[in-house]
C-alpha cells in the first residue's frame with residue numbers, strides 16, 4: 302500500500318483554505334476541478350487499459366470531479382458510463398454535469414457494473430456515515446477494480462471517525478494533498494495505493510508523509526565523536542539495551558557505550574558496569590542518552606532518568622522511562638517513543654485522532670513524540686507532524702522498539718533538530734525492515 306513520500310497532508314478545513322488562496326491568486330475553482338477531473342481521467346484510463354469504466358457521482362464537488370473525468374474519458378474514446386446518487390448540488394458540479402453529454406443512470410439495485418469503478422461519490426465533504434442501502438449497493442462492486450477520487454466514499458477524510466468505506470479502493474487519487482484518512486488506521490488500509498494529483502494548490506507543509514531517506518555517509522572530516530557519541534543505560538533486561546546500542550552504531554553513531562551490562566552484541570560497543578554512569582553523563586563529547594529499553598519502572602530507573610535530565614544531554618526515552626521523565630523534562634531536548642499502551646497511560650486525557658493527540662502530547666511535554674504503531678506519527682512541540690504509514694508489518698515483533706530507540710539516539714547524538722532526528726530514525730527503521738522483509742526478527746535490523 303504505497304503512499305507518496307514527503308507529500309503534504311491537509312485536513313478538509315485546510316483544503317478549503319488552500320482552495321480559497323488559489324482562487325484569490327487567480328486560479329478559479331472550476332479550473333481546479335478541471336485539473337482534478339483530468340487527473341482522475343488519466344488514472345482511470347491507465348487502470349482500465351481499454352476496459353469499460355463506470356463512474357459513480359455524488360451530489361457535491363467529488364461528484365463534479367467524476368463528471369469532468371467522464372467527459373474527458375469519453376473524448377479519448379473510453380467506454381465510460383456515469384451513474385449518479387442524486388442531482389448535483391453545487392454550482393461547480395452542476396456545470397460539470399451539464400458538460401457531460403452522455404446518459405446518467407441511477408445507482409439502484411441491479412445497476413450493471415464495469416471492470417473499473419470510479420468512486421466519485423463523496424470526498425472531504427462527507428458529514429455522516431453512508432446510508433445502509435447505498436453501502437449495500439457499493440459492496441456489490443467489491444470484486445471490481447476500484448479507483449477512489451480523493452478518498453474512498455464513506456471515509457471521514459479528517460480521520461476523526463474511523464468509518465470504514467463499504468468499497469475499499471485499489472487506488473486512491475488524493476487531490477491537492479493527502480488527507481489524514483490516508484495515513485491513519487483504520488482507513489489507511491482501505492485506500493490501496495495512494496497517488497497524489499497536486500492540481501496546483503500551494504499546500505501548507507506543516508504536516509507531511511515520511512520523506513525518503515538519503516544515505517547518511519560520513520565525510521572526510523568525520524571522526525567517531527563528531528559522528529555522535531551515544532550512551533545507552535541498561536536496566537534488568539540488558540539485552541534490550543544492547544539491541545538499542547547496536548542499532549545506534551548501525552544507524553550511524555560513531556561511538557556507543559552500554560552502561561550497566563556485561564556484554565554487548567558487537568565488540569565495538571563499550572559495555573561497562575553501571576558505576577561509571579555519572580561520569581559518562583558528564584562527558585562533554587556525549588551526544589545523546591537512551592534510557593528505557595528493558596528497564597521497567599523502579600527506583601533505580603527514577604534515579605537514572607533524573608541523572609540524565611540533570612546532565613542536560615539530549616534524551617531518548619522509551620517504555621517506563623517516559624512516565625518517569627514526564628514531570629521533570631522541563632525543556633530538555635528529548636524524543637519520546639510510546640506505543641499505544643504507553644501513550645494511553647501517559648496522556649489518557651487527550652482526545653482527537655492520533656495526529657491531534659501526538660501533537661498535543663508533544664506540545665504539552667515540550668519534546669518530540671514518536672507515537673508508534675503501524676500508523677506511526679512523529680510530532681514536534683511546534684506542531685510539525687510526519688506520518689509514517691505504511692511502515693513495514695514485519696516490524697510488529699519483539700525488540701524492534703529497542704532498535705528504534707537506539708536509532709533515535711544515533712540521529713540525536715549527531716546534533717541538530719530532535720524532530721528531524723526522529724524522522725530520520727523512523728525512516729531508517731522502516732527502510733531496514735523493508736530490506737529484510739519476511740521472517741524479520743529485531744536482531745536482523747542490527748546485523749547489516
Ligand SMILES: NC(=O)C1=CN([C@@H]2O[C@H](COP(=O)(O)OP(=O)(O)OC[C@H]3O[C@@H](n4cnc5c(N)ncnc54)[C@H](OP(=O)(O)O)[C@@H]3O)[C@@H](O)[C@H]2O)[C@@H](O)CC1
Pocket residue numbers: 316317319320333334337359360361362363364365366390391422423424425426427428429430431432450451452476477502
Ligand atoms: N478542495 C479542493 O481544492 C478541490 C476539491 N475538489 C473535490 O471536491 C471534493 C469536496 O467537495 P464537497 O465539499 O462538495 O463535498 P463532497 O465530498 O463532494 O460531498 C458533499 C455533498 O455530500 C452530501 N453528503 C455528505 N455526507 C453525506 C452522506 N453520508 N450521505 C449523503 N450525502 C452526504 C452533502 O450534503 P449535506 O451534508 O448538506 O446533506 C453535500 O451535498 C473533494 O473531495 C474533491 O473531490 C476538486 O474538485 C478540486 C479542488
Ligand SMILES: [K+]
Pocket residue numbers: 363420421422423424449450451452453454
Ligand atoms: K470518493
